[in-house]
Amino acid sequence: MSEYLLQMLNISKTFPGVKALDDVKLEVKKGEVHALIGENGAGKSTLIKILAGVYQPDPGAQFFFEGKEAKIRRPIDATMRGISIIYQDLSLFPNLSVAENIYIGRDSDKHSWKKVDWALMEKTAKKALKELDFEIDVSTPVEKLSIAQQQMVEIARALAFDAKLIVMDEPTSSLSAGEVEKLYEVIFSLKKRGISIIFVSHKLKELFTVSDRFTVLRDGKYVGTYHANELTEEKLITLMVGRKILYEKNKEKAASGKTLLEVRNLAKEGNFKDISFELREGEVLGITGLVGSGRTELAQAIFGINRPYKGDIIINGQKTVIKSSEEAVKKGIAYIPESRKTQGLILRQSIINNISLPVLKKLKNKFLLINRRKEIELAEHYIQSLDVRPPLPYRAAGDLSGGNQQKVVIGKWLSTNPKILIIDEPTNGIDIGAKSEIHKLLRGLAANGMGIIVISSELPEVLAVSDRIIVMRHGRIAGELGIHEATQESIMNLALLGQKGKIREEAQL
Amino acid sequence: MKAFLKSKEMSVAVIILLLCIILAFISPVFLTADNLLDVVKGNAVLGILAIGMTLVIITGGIDVSVAAVTSAVCVVLGKTMMFLPDSPLTIVLIFVIAPLFGVLLGSINGILVAKIQIPAIVVTLGMMSIINGLVLYITNGQYLNSSNFPTVFLKFSNFSVFGISIIIWLFIITAALTWYILKYTLIGREVMAIGGNKESAVRVGINYSKVQIFVFSYMGFLAGIAAIAQTSYTKAVDPNGMLGLELMVIAAVVLGGANIMGGRGTIFGTILGVLLLGIIQNGLILAKIDTFWQKVFTGAIILIAVSYDHIQYKRSQKQLSKIEVEA
């Protein structure tokens, strides 16, 4: 019997046009927490999906589980062998009860007419929840639970299946600090019982807290597997990106032009409260805080799509009520949303049609028709100036890479000549090289007089682009930091604890 | 219990209750057992079909060919009964032929939706056109009269147990059976699971296309049962008699609280939806309001119900996305 619970060797996966994985290996020992890490697009999720039976690897792959060769053709094969995957967006059924959610997937589909044993279902569910020390009425529909509770249900499902290996994909992304703590406890107790865990995360600090060993992927290739004590955060980053990259903190001096935007006592029930700040010409204002602290909701309120709110928005010294995104555009506000694929772009439409969308009204000729020639020129202008690759204006936006898609979104909004640009997670899912390019671009726009609000969870990014930083916490402004006093620690301190000063020991995660 | 009081079924039930009270004042006939039984009997076919449609809608599908399929089965029944002997065996045969033929037609819908991935509305539109055409061609649009039916069938039609017509029993049994399937069989839970979250369903190993084929076939099965009920009720086969019924079926399911996007819907709610439509119709007749107004009422009620439901839904979504703002 080998010391490994799971061995995936020679794993390659080819999609039409791309080699997502190239001869990758993943070996997980019994009872260890194994971190799987790499940048976006490094192949982590493809590897997980192969493990889950969602994808089939290219021929030549070797797969051993508990020392025996294993074939996983369908998701159910993985589950039956004791491999449970907890996806970031969870795989729960909101309309079904906790008990059923824990029990589901247990019967093979040959037994369609088998009677469902509700008593057994509840018993199994209760047992699994008890092992987690988690008390909840098993007849509650899952839609009534918080995200953290739902995650527990999902872990309970894994236990009910006698999981020997649990994969957690970005499990902490929508949890509060307290909930994250609780999750760590659960992970340690699972580990004690000999269950192995593959932990996928972007948060390096968090990975060092829980993981025993690390497997690093880069561009679909295997970089190596390391013990936690061989690594430092810095070394890990170097392994992930293949070269040493740390953003430099912004040192430029902000031009202190006139005030473009002033927000006074803005409040929306259940979203945010007592928000007051101002944005000046030529300034980049960073807004950060944990996910769920109300940042995006605030931005969308200013852009007119999160209504109604209380308080005042003052643009160029004039009190303004923005009732729709259409009006926001007219007032010179641009908002680049967090999700490029679902909110930022219309993927099936051409680059031209995407770029011209917010300014179509200005492209009308005297017959009230769209001037196609002008429209194409506009698109070509931004393709060129932002260096979108490939520079093919008729291509569907969905065919571009993440970084180039983001450039199209930025181009689209620059075409409106905005005075105020709000950009939400500007480099989410973009590779490192393209990231610094976008940072440079934002600084350049500010230098030309635009007022920019950058919303980001990535602290190095916030530090790299901002002149001032507002930290939000539970829907309120926890504090504001000038770029000179701001450090990752001081920001985290405000985000987690709501106070300036030295970070406390227990929050140092 | 508390959850039920807040549920959509409850609001439909309250509306029905209010309607009943008003109608009881307007007409003394309304609250008689005979009248109420007539309402149920007259809407049994609608009810049986609506129950099948509930499953289709829960999985996010739709079937606009139900009325056509039911008509087709009615025609097959009418034609075969001419050759069937006047013995109890005929009734047994009917209960074999009708559902079987219904399942056959339903499964074609299911296979096209699940395997060829054509949107359900388009598939069932096409099927509706095909079946309606064939029915018209075969029957020439003519009635098939009861004079050709075996007497045993006519006896069956008038049969009642505990003073309740066999047609109502068919409705009750269908409802109970479907409720049982939804609640206590694996396939039933899979229907609910897919309605709740398609992607999760696939991840936990539920065979999505199998479930789709099942719901459309089951819809066909119930169309077969509905055809028996229809033929028993009218004691004739009218090939044009059910044109447009599919939309009333969908209306009943939606009134009963099912969400057309999938995920929500109960047998109990659908029964209430059917009753609501039936009582409106009955009430208008009793109140001596021109029957032409019935459709106006039905339309208005559908619009109000779906708008109200959507506003409620949006409100609940807002509550869900709440961030704990510190006071």
Place this chain on the structure above:
Amino acid sequence: MKQVTLSKENILGLIAIGLFVLMSISVPGFLSSNNLTNMMFQLPEFGLFALAMMVVIVTGGIDLSITYTAALAGVAIAILSSNGYPMIIAILGGIAVGLLCGFMNGFIIAKIGVSPILVTLGTMVLFEGLILSITKGNSISGFSPEYTLIGNGYYLGLIPLSIIIFLFVAILTSVLLNKTVWGRSVYMVGSNPVASLFSGVNNSKVLMKVYLYSALLAAIASIIMTSRYNTVKVDLGSSYLLQSVAAAVLGGTEIQGGYGKVIGTLYAVMIFQMISSGLNLMGVPRPIVTVIMGVILIAVLIINFIKVKADENKQKKLAETA
């Protein structure tokens, strides 16, 4: 720049031409002036409904109420005419009633946000009920003689007036969809309503105009039909409801929204019309024609599916050899 590739629409166009040739050769009387005029008289009403439906489907919606919208508009015209109002007032009245129907759909769909299939199902029943209550189920006539010219008259004694109206509307629709801000927004909202909203598009305005436009086309179809038949009844054009969905889908419109062209719909309408007339001439019973329409609809979608699968396989093979 633009080259003729075999797009969905071009294939349909070729099929339409092929069908025309085939029918001309094999169906006696297909090329007779009698049949050709018949087809030209029938095409406009069906075509108008199909275009109305297509515009709605491009936004990812559906309008089940169009034929009753048309019938209600027709009833309004009939009532106004028979009460002695001049033709132009009657027509404007009818269009106003149609637009009112469209506004009702648009309001509940665009402002409240209810799914189109439910709303138009409700308004369909409602409009039908209104017509029944007004007409008591009877047909109304009493149109002025000049009114009946719209559906029966010829331009220059050769081309039916109605087909000129139809072609005008088709060109107008095409220009509106392809060249105006509203038209572009229709495709954008249909492709991804969230992204269009986040791009400063006022989705609900766009949708409202879509349902108003669809109702306007229905009202025009109603004018052509009522003047042709010189009578209006509750089921005016009701057989076109599902046929118009079929024509839009056959014409390449995606039922999930985001794609659809006037020319494709036009070809589909012509194909349906030729098959219907051709089979009619061949003595095929009416119901069988309906069957064939259904078969064509499903067959086209199956072929589409096979084609997409084949393309995927080809891509995969290319990727493997690369």
